[in-house]
Amino acid sequence: MSLERRLQHAFTELAKQNHEQPNSSTVVKAIAGQSGKSIQSRRTFLANSLAASGGLALAISLRGNKVVSAKEATISAGQDGFSPNAFIDITADAGVKVFALHDEMGQGTHTGLAIFVCEELEIDPSEVRVEHAPADGRYNHAAFGVQMTGGSTSMTTAGEVMRKAAATAREMLISAAAERWSVDRTKCRAEDGHIHNTESGQKLGYSELASNAAQLEVPKDVALKAPKDFTRIGKPTHRVDSASKVRGTALFSFDRKVDGMLTAMVERSPYFGGQLERFDDSAAKKVPGVRAVVEVDSGVAVVADGYWSALKGRRALDIQWSPGRGAMLDSRELRSQYHDMAKRKARTVESEGDCEQSLANHETLHASYEVPFQAHAPMEPLSCLVTLRDDGGADLVTGSQFLGVDRMLVAAKLQVDQEKVSIENSYLGGGFGRRANPKSDFLVEAVDVALAAKKAGVTAPIKTVWSREDDIRGGWYRPMYVNAMSASFKDGKLDAWRHRVVGQSPIRGTLFEPVIVVDGLDTWAVEGATKLPYHISNKLVELQTVTLPVPVQWWRSVGHSNSAFAKESFLDECAEKLGRDPLELRQELLRDHPRLLRVLNTAAEQAHWKQPLPEGMGRGISVHESFQSFSAHVVEASVEDGKPKIHRIVIAIDCGPTVNPDQVIAQMEGAANFALSATLEGEITFKNGQVEQSNFDDFRVVRMHEAPKIEVHIVDSRDPMGGIGEVGVPGVASAVCSALHDATGKRVRRLPIGDQLS
């Protein structure tokens, strides 16, 4: 079963359980029990989910298979409101409101979802308001069956749902207008946010028709526009959130507040897995503004009037920790241990031909590539506001990619039904995977703080906030990996390719383990290494899973950020060994992969690959498939004062048909700089069991003066649509290192590059 299918299956099971209001342990059991079964196609799965739950997408209009009026179906519309389904709300006052089932963390999803709606509703995206949907099963991911945003899947999966919702609204508005004018529906047409009477020339705004439309039955089947008639999907569209974000009026989790709210900060163990031995809070309690100091599962929480008093109170704590297993963490030792492990055979994930025999009988090349732990470091630090309810439940306000899972885990923490937990989402000041925590760490902890404070007599709503230091040292990193690469050469051609990955599994120990981990192997840790597109007869992918006390999770592009660096860098080394041009070798080996070949050639042409560069400059190229999209990068770089200088990155992307080409460009630009941070300077390291970095001075992120010129070329494509949010990350590091090798003759095989070239 493919990984995608297994994931869909996992979430389907989660959704079913979700519907039955389980606690988290039954969820895990349910997935485990189901994981061996076969999975239906995505389409069948959707249909079945609708039938089974009666709670997905448009099905909310169908209560017990009986068509109800929009008025009855609606739960969100205000007075005179019109809500034909969970996604659209039209009122006289506020106009058209779109409830986004996916969150906006920068990737342009709210704009993309608005484009889908506006295409069918015939209104300009600037005329609608897009809001985050609250935690609610009606907003489950259309393919995964649980409410979440991730895997670069929002545009590929939500289009039909949003368009159908909008087309339903459109048809009802047309009916309402036809009734108002006493004309046949065929004489009415939707355009520019109005229903037009094609005979009389009259027109009525959607807001004016809302209360009439609300009285109508929700039509079961509505026709969607044919792609040839699209006027918005695929056209560059301004972001719906630009103005409010620039003006500072957009609300993020950290900005949210309620009356009487207090602020909490948690002092967590400086050692992963460390235990609280004892603490003295007498000095902390004397800090003005501190209301309570309470012990929680993750450490000691200081509850105070605001951030400053919480921070000062926390600094005044005297805590003794017992380090536990985390005390042994030391990056230098870890590296040497990983490299030792990489020398030995690991478990086979994928095999084709006889790799070992070819390696034993022909000339070989071996190289190891290494990437460190990486923090997500979203610009907005984490926060979660919790108001405990009298019924044992809680109301949360946060910014999360994972509302469906969060609601389950928060309910489990509170030991209540999910119905007693509400979660309101906000704009996410960056996510990159961190806010899709498999254990809902920052939400569950905030609930823990509120519960402990309540026991201590503080019943006010509490927002638990993270400092930057908390974020950088707080774990949930992209795992560190070592890749041992081997190739053999026969008759001047690559004959065998072995890619051995050593590292932690981000999935083990989470509720996804039974699904993503197949026969003990974390398929995400090797994605991008498996399904090698290069035409080589003998291939072998191996995985050595390491267990460490460092909490790890997905980081923008997940396994690809490691595997593509090793795969593409090593292919360059093979090209050098063969005396071949790295572009030409790729062209030859990708002859059966037209989409990869197309982006490769586009990037090479646009970057004038064959044209000589000035003295001291070098060029590197990479090509990679991830998230059903295809990208190629050409980097131009040099070394100045011992430091890499990246001058230009030329990118070609084929993500199939685009929804908003300008945001495809934006994602590729942004991902290039995000990946560059991890390539040049960014890393998390350990010494004496503790994280060495703490803030943006030692966890370095690319700044304006280091950011290169970036050109993005979208390849016109009618192939299936792929993702875009993560696709731009994997190809950057290897292209940078190859360019630097071209410039200096030195190979960098360990990220970040840091001062390795000085």
Next chain:
Amino acid sequence: MQITFELNGQRTSVEVEPDRPLLWVLREDLGLTGTKFGCGRALCGACTLHVDGEATRACAFPIKYAEGTAITTIENLESDPLGKAVVDAWIEKDVVQCGWCQPGQCMSAAALLKEVASPDDSAIDAAMSGNLCRCGTYPRIREAIKVAAANVKEEQL
């Protein structure tokens, strides 16, 4: 301690602890959340605002130093034609992604344009390298600054 200053053109008095950073007084006491928190140590620029016209990091600016100053936050940037040009250019170029750093970016850009009417790339590098963007919107920030500069120049002609 009572501190009095001019905030976005309004005389404002607050009764606060003197060492508390201006950032938290704005965000928690005065309800102005457009100025963002990113690092707490003047390393990322998310909290950039203007104190007497100069780009300043509010997270490391004790409120006691605000006494007698004139402070402009993102909420009032557009009252100045140059500030408005910056905001307009940011919207036109769709600079934002997650958006958390962008009010600070705009405040730094506006301060730059006050000093240098038509900044070149190195002037932009110098003025903007204190403002981090984890989403990596730097190419568009650079472009938007140039657009804003051009628009201001055109208006003045």
